[in-house]
Amino acid sequence: MNKELILQVKDVSKSFGGVKAVNNVSFDLYRGEIMGIIGPNGSGKTTLNNLITGFIKKDSGKVYFKDKDISRWPGYKIADAGLARTFQLLRPYPTLPAFKNLIPPLYSPRARRTSRGKLGDRSAVSIDILEEVGFERDARVPYKLAGALPLGYLKRLELCRCLALKPELIICDEVFSGLSMSEIASMVPLMERLQRDGITLIMVEHRLRELFKIANKVLVLNFGEKIAEGSPQEIFNDEKVKQAYFGGGETYVFS
Amino acid sequence: MMQELRKERLDRGVKVRADSIYAISSLKEIMFLMGPGLILVFGLLVLPAVVSPYWQRVLCIAGVYVLLSISFGFLANYVGLVCLGGALFVGVGGYLSGILNAYFGLSPVLAIPLATVAGAFVCTLLFLPCLPLRGVYFAIISFVYPLLAGRLIAATGVFGGTDGIAELDVLTNRWVNIYLIFILILVVVFGISRLVNYEDIGLVFRGVKDNEQAITASGLSITIYKAQAVFIGAALGCFGGAYLSHLYGWAGMSLFAIDFSILPVAATVVGGSGILYGPLLGAFLLVPISEALRAFGTLRIVFYAIVLVFFVVFWTEGVLEYVRRKYEQFEHWVRV
Ligand SMILES: Nc1ncnc2c1ncn2[C@@H]1O[C@H](COP(=O)(O)OP(=O)(O)O)[C@@H](O)[C@H]1O
Ligand SMILES: [Mg+2]
Numbered sequence: 001m002n003k004e005l006i007l008q009v010k011d012v013s014k015s016f017g018g019v020k021a022v023n024n025v026s027f028d029l030y031r032g033e034i035m036g037i038i039g040p041n042g043s044g045k046t047t048l049n050n051l052i053t054g055f056i057k058k059d060s061g062k063v064y065f066k067d068k069d070i071s072r073w074p075g076y077k078i079a080d081a082g083l084a085r086t087f088q089l090l091r092p093y094p095t096l097p098a099f100k101n102l103i104p105p106l107y108s109p110r111a112r113r114t115s116r117g118k119l120g121d122r123s124a125v126s127i128d129i130l131e132e133v134g135f136e137r138d139a140r141v142p143y144k145l146a147g148a149l150p151l152g153y154l155k156r157l158e159l160c161r162c163l164a165l166k167p168e169l170i171i172c173d174e175v176f177s178g179l180s181m182s183e184i185a186s187m188v189p190l191m192e193r194l195q196r197d198g199i200t201l202i203m204v205e206h207r208l209r210e211l212f213k214i215a216n217k218v219l220v221l222n223f224g225e226k227i228a229e230g231s232p233q234e235i236f237n238d239e240k241v242k243q244a245y246f247g248g249g250e251t252y253v254f255s
Numbered sequence: 256m257m258q259e260l261r262k263e264r265l266d267r268g269v270k271v272r273a274d275s276i277y278a279i280s281s282l283k284e285i286m287f288l289m290g291p292g293l294i295l296v297f298g299l300l301v302l303p304a305v306v307s308p309y310w311q312r313v314l315c316i317a318g319v320y321v322l323l324s325i326s327f328g329f330l331a332n333y334v335g336l337v338c339l340g341g342a343l344f345v346g347v348g349g350y351l352s353g354i355l356n357a358y359f360g361l362s363p364v365l366a367i368p369l370a371t372v373a374g375a376f377v378c379t380l381l382f383l384p385c386l387p388l389r390g391v392y393f394a395i396i397s398f399v400y401p402l403l404a405g406r407l408i409a410a411t412g413v414f415g416g417t418d419g420i421a422e423l424d425v426l427t428n429r430w431v432n433i434y435l436i437f438i439l440i441l442v443v444v445f446g447i448s449r450l451v452n453y454e455d456i457g458l459v460f461r462g463v464k465d466n467e468q469a470i471t472a473s474g475l476s477i478t479i480y481k482a483q484a485v486f487i488g489a490a491l492g493c494f495g496g497a498y499l500s501h502l503y504g505w506a507g508m509s510l511f512a513i514d515f516s517i518l519p520v521a522a523t524v525v526g527g528s529g530i531l532y533g534p535l536l537g538a539f540l541l542v543p544i545s546e547a548l549r550a551f552g553t554l555r556i557v558f559y560a561i562v563l564v565f566f567v568v569f570w571t572e573g574v575l576e577y578v579r580r581k582y583e584q585f586e587h588w589v590r591v
Contacts, residue, residue, distance in 0.1 A: 055468065079474035091469040093462060103458045105473035122455055165474055 005067070006031040006169055006200050007083075012051050012061030014044075021047040023224040024061070031168075034191070034201045036211045036232070039221035040244070045204045046088050048221070049171050053085045054078045065169070080110045084162035088173035088204075090154045094147030098135060101146050101157055102126035105164035114166040129160050133190055152183045159190075169200040176207040184210050212236065220244070291579075292445070295532065299441055303433040310543075311433050315502060317542035318436035319345070319495035320518050324526075324534035325443060326488040327519035332531075333451045334484040335464030337394040339516040340378065342401035344492020345499065346511035348374040352497035353420040353506030363424050367497040374493030379486045386481045398516060405511040419507025426501050436498060440535070443491060448531050460484055518542070521559070524566050527576035536574060 007029040014022045022044040029035055037045050050056045052063055054075040062071045065083050079085070093101050105111060106122045127135075127142045133156045135141045141149075146157060155175045162170045176184050188210055195201060195214075205211040212218070212232040220228040220235060222244040228235055235241055303311055323341040330336040352370035355361040361369070385396045409417050426432050451457040462470040463480050470477060492515070500506040518541060519534060526537025541562075548555045570577070 053472075055471070074476070075468075075471040076474055076476045079472055085472055087468065087472070091466055091472075093458075093466055093469070096458070100458060103455050104462050104470055104475060107455045107459055108474035110474045161469065161473060 003030040005029070006065070007052070007202075008062075008064040009052060010062040010064075012048070012063065013059045014047055014051055014056065015059060020224045022051060022221075025221070025224075025226050026061075027219055027226070027229060029169075029200065029202065031200050032195065032198060033216045034195055034203060034214055036215035036218040037202060037204045037221065038206070038208060038211070038218060038235075043221040044224040045221055046173055047224075049085060049173050049202075049204060053083060053171060055085075079165060079167075080108065082110070082165070082168040083171070084165050084167035084169070085171040086155075086158035086162060086173050086175060088177075090158055092146040092149075092154055092157055094145065096146055097143050098146050098149060098153070098157060099123055099126040099130055099142040102129060102160055102164045105161050108165060110165050126164070129163055130157075133160055133163070134186065151178055152180075155179065155187075156190075163194075167199060169202070170194070171202040171204070173204045174206060175203070176205055176210055188214060291532070295444070296441060299437045303430075303437060308429055311429055312502075313543055313546045315432050315436055316499070317539060318433075318440060319499055320515075320522065320542050321440055321535050321538040322436075322443065322491045322495045323515055324519040324522040324538040325440075325447065325531065326491040328523050328531060328534035329447055329451070330484060330488045331523070333457070333464065334460045334481065335389075336481060336484065336488075337390060338397045338485070338488060339394050339520070340382070340397035340400060340489070341492055341515040341517075341519050342511050342513055343381070343397065343404065343516075344374070344378055344489050345496035345515045346401055346404055347377055347489075348493025348496030349500040349506045349510035350414055350420070350496075351377075351493070353423055353500045354414065356423050356501070357420045357506075363426060363497075363501045367494065367501065370497040371490050371494040374496070375486050375490035378489035378493065379482055382485050382489075383478075383482060386478050386485070398513075401511040401513070401516065405508050408508055408511075415507070417508060419505055420500075421505050423501055423504045423506060425504040426498075432502060439494070444531060444535060447487075451531075456480075456483075521563055524563060526574055527572055533574075533576065540574070 005028060009028075010026050011024050012022060012026070013020070013024055025044075025048060027035075037048065039045050047056070051058050051061075054070070054073050054077070058071065062069060064070065065078070065081060068081070070078055070081065070083075073081075100123070103122050103126065106125055127137065130142045131137045135153065135156065141153065146154070149157070155178075159170070159172065159175060176187060179187070184207060191201060191203070191214055203211055203215065212235075215232055217230060218228075218232050218235045219226060220238075220241050227244055228238045228241050230238070303314060306314065323345070326344070327338060327341065330338045348370050351374045352363070352366045355366040355369060356363060381400060382397070385393055388396065408414055414420055426435075451460060459470065459475060459480055462473075462475075463477055463484075467477055470480075495515075496510055499510065518538065522537030522541055523534040524537070525540060526533035526535065541559075544562075545555060545559070548558055551558070572580075
């Protein structure tokens with residue numbers, strides 16, 4: 001199979017004060033893959049996401065997206081290029097109905113480009129996107145105020161903001177955390193469908209069982225450093241990972 | 256037979272808003288929704304016709320402050336920019352129109368619109384470097400620009416220096432003067448409220464204010480949308496300045512006076528910041544009151560300070576918020 005490199009992260013670092021939040025992390029990602037990033041709390045996963053997507057400045061290191069050096073691009077330009085992200089701390093517009101939350105991304109230059117001017121009515125497009133990820137149109141869920149939606153819908157709404165941009169790569173920051181088993185069970189097929197649709201995914205996760213089922217490869221962070229990278233099976237058997245991650249007294253469902 | 260009475264409170268606003276698109280069901284509801292707008296239109300069209308020529312002129316100047324207050328309210332409440340650049344807008348618009356008229360011989364009919372657009376462009380360019388600054392930093396910079404401009408003109412003596420540019424063509428017909436600005440106010444109020452409430456770009460503006468990161472993640476540049484909003488706000492002020500210079504027939508340094516920056520803030524405090532009409536009402540209250548108090552000389556300032564403190568401390572919602580609340584929830588007695 002001919003694999004196309006979509007994202008290349010090279011020696012990226014960031015310190016806050018004395019704390020090295022992300023320390024010389026590198027990895028390659030190929031188009032169509034699902035990559036998992038795991039690590040204990042505070043190991044730098046969210047910071048890495050922010051560094052790649054241009055939301056905070058890197059101390060050093062480079063990021064290439066589709067062979068373009070995006071290391072110094074501002075956040076909006078990276079999103080515009082097709083690298084979308086979700087926020088671990090969700091960022092809905094609470095006073096707007098759910099479907100209005102997608103108006104800004106649908107208004108963006110990228111959405112206009114990708115629809116080749118055939119976007120039509122943004123509200124209608126928005127409701128279609130919401131329904132695709134599980135907002136029941138018949139129950140009028142898309143019309144409810146975002147601030148009144150339960151967590152499961154808010155996580156999907158984060159994802160929808162990305163999908164509205166017709167992205168090529170999405171970095172999801174803990175979209176499963178805080179959800180019930182059955183909610184996660186309904187999200188997993190959604191992620192698999194996105195992969196089938198040709199979207200590359202990076203999933204920052206705590207829920208290892210679900211992640212290991214769908215990920216093609218997994219990267220493990222600990223204290224800002226990459227301590228392992230490999231297939232879910234390799235990571236599962238890695239001694240260093242077991243030490244740093246599972247030996248730390250944290251309880252994770254792994255099987 | 257005994258009858259018990261109970262006080263019932265109806266919140267029409269909530270009802271109408273909850274029904275959203277389906278609200279247009281009865282004449283009563285339509286009248287409820289359109290009432291405030293109709294009162295505004297009627298008020299602004301009738302008021303100039305029933306006052307003396309002296310008060311007409313006061314209202315013309317009040318109109319400029321109204322535009323500035325709408326500009327301030329729009330930028331502060333809908334885009335999150337606290338902009339004290341009213342004096343800059345008026346100054347730039349006024350001087351540009353004066354220059355076009357006096358040095359290039361353009362009639363005010365051309366000079367005013369040209370100065371409005373070109374002035375807004377200049378002001379937006381001036382603000383471009385500080386658009387990433389938030390809150391109080393932006394406010395300070397926007398406040399300093401007009402002071403700077405005034406000093407610069409005085410020191411270098413350009414554009415007539417401290418004397419200003421005199422003998423501009425004057426707008427002579429008092430009916431044209433007053434209705435020009437009053438009708439413009441109506442157009443602006445309805446235009447901006449449509450923009451922020453119904454247009455997609457209005458949602459982007461509000462996102463820039465409340466949810467900067469989500470906007471960035473949506474592939475939209477915060478700076479570009481702030482610049483667009485500043486252009487709109489500046490255009491209102493620049494028109495005001497251009498209009499004033501042809502009302503007086505003179506463009507001078509007093510166009511950069513800080514009153515133009517400060518009164519919009521006071522008007523927003525007095526009128527209420529919840530909706531667009533708040534600053535408008537505030538300006539229409541404050542300017543004529545200030546005029547009526549002219550006899551008291553500098554004591555005017557004391558009175559002003561008292562009014563402001565009163566509103567800030569005791570009546571934070573502002574006049575219009577209060578009226579709206581009463582309008583939307585009317586209480587009446589019902590039989591139980
Ligand atoms: N804005 C910030 N300022 C200071 N320290 C930060 C900031 N963001 C993250 N950190 C620190 O960087 C480390 C990594 O945090 P984070 O990336 O959020 O970890 P994770 O997402 O893996 O839980 C933590 O020690 C955290 O306290
Ligand atoms: Mg995190």
